Amino acid sequence: MASPEQDLAPLLDKDGVRLTVDDALATVTLTNAAKRNAQSPAMWRALAEAGRMLPGSVRVVVLRGEGKSFSAGLDRQMFTPEGIPGEPTFTGLARRDDAELDATIAGYQEGFTWWRRNDIVSIAAVQGHAIGAGFQLALACDLRVVADDVQFAMRETALGIVPDLTGTHPLVGLVGYARALEICVTGRFVQAEEAVASGLANLAVPTTELDGAVRDLAFALVAAPRDAVVETKALLRGALDRDYDAQRAAERAAQSRRLRDLAGLGE
Incomplete structure (x- = not known):
């Protein structure tokens, strides 16, 4: 995990998306900095392909954008x-x-869905603009570390359309219905301080420290036992869809699997 991304041979490098892997850490980079990493269906297909290409050794995936903006949207x-x-x-x-229309949009969404798989933890490193599809791509990840110049905005409603790239579910889960509605309908910018205070971001750092902060978080995540992380992530992801007693039962079942595995009695 120690090699800089630029020294690694990419497994994928096309349509504005580059995938590199260094042992347990994968990095997906948006590479069209000249257009502020504007997104297209070709980019979405490449993002989906990156997810399919992840080796089984990968535990943490970092998503980043080259240049001054994470992604300025469509x-x-x-x-x-x-x-x-x-x-x-x-x-x-x-x-x-x-x-046919439903199937087309579902295909576009595939580039946004794999980031929450239980076998990985994904981190979006977000600087500058993360607008519309860019905001939704950041929301697709489990965690977000932002630079102090970050500007999130959901502009779809102002264009007469809706956010349809999987962003609405995590947005409501993070900030609640009322604030999510206000953010989407007004299209206003959410900056670093509010992003952290509202739960949109885990951490805000100066722009020059963004890469280091994400790297430190990635190493901390990899330090924990993999199977325990997978079970914990599955428990937390399912918590909102279960009532209290069902969540207690899910905890018992997960712990039983972990204890048997640690005792060498797992299947």
């Missing part, structure tokens, strides 16, 4: 009549039947 070319070459335009999507 590529504005998607909003033009001609759209992005090779991709459906918004008008073209609207003309598809219900099943």
Whole structure:
């Protein structure tokens, strides 16, 4: 885990996404800094591919963006009549039947869904703008460490659409319904201090310290026994969907598995 990312041969490097792996740590980097890491369907497909390519040795995945912005959201070319070459335009999507349109959006979401898998812990390192799809990509991760210049914003509603890249569930879970509604409908910026206070971010640091803070957190996560982390993450992720007694039962079942495993009696 000690080698700098730039010294590692990428397992994937296309469509604005680079994946490198160093033992238990994987890094997914958005590499289109010239366009502030604007997102497109091709990028979403590459993000999904990165998730499928993760070796079994990986325990922590860091998501970062090159340049001054984590991601400024959708590529504005998607909003033009001609759209992005090779991709459906918004008008073209609207003309598809219900099943086809649903399947297309579900395909886009695949780049955002794997970050919460129980076998990994994902950390978004967020600096500068994280707008719309960029905000939702940061929300796809388990943890967020932000630079003091961070500016989160959900701008979809102002464009006449809705956040549909898996961001609404974690947003409500982190900040509650009322604040999530206000953030989405007004499209306002949420900066570092509020992000930490509201639960959107775990930690805010000066921009120059962002990489070091994320690296320290990643090492701390890897230090804990893997199976215990997997069980703990599964317990916490499921807690909101269970009532108190069901959560108690889930704790007992998880602990029973851990005790038997530590005693060499696991399956």
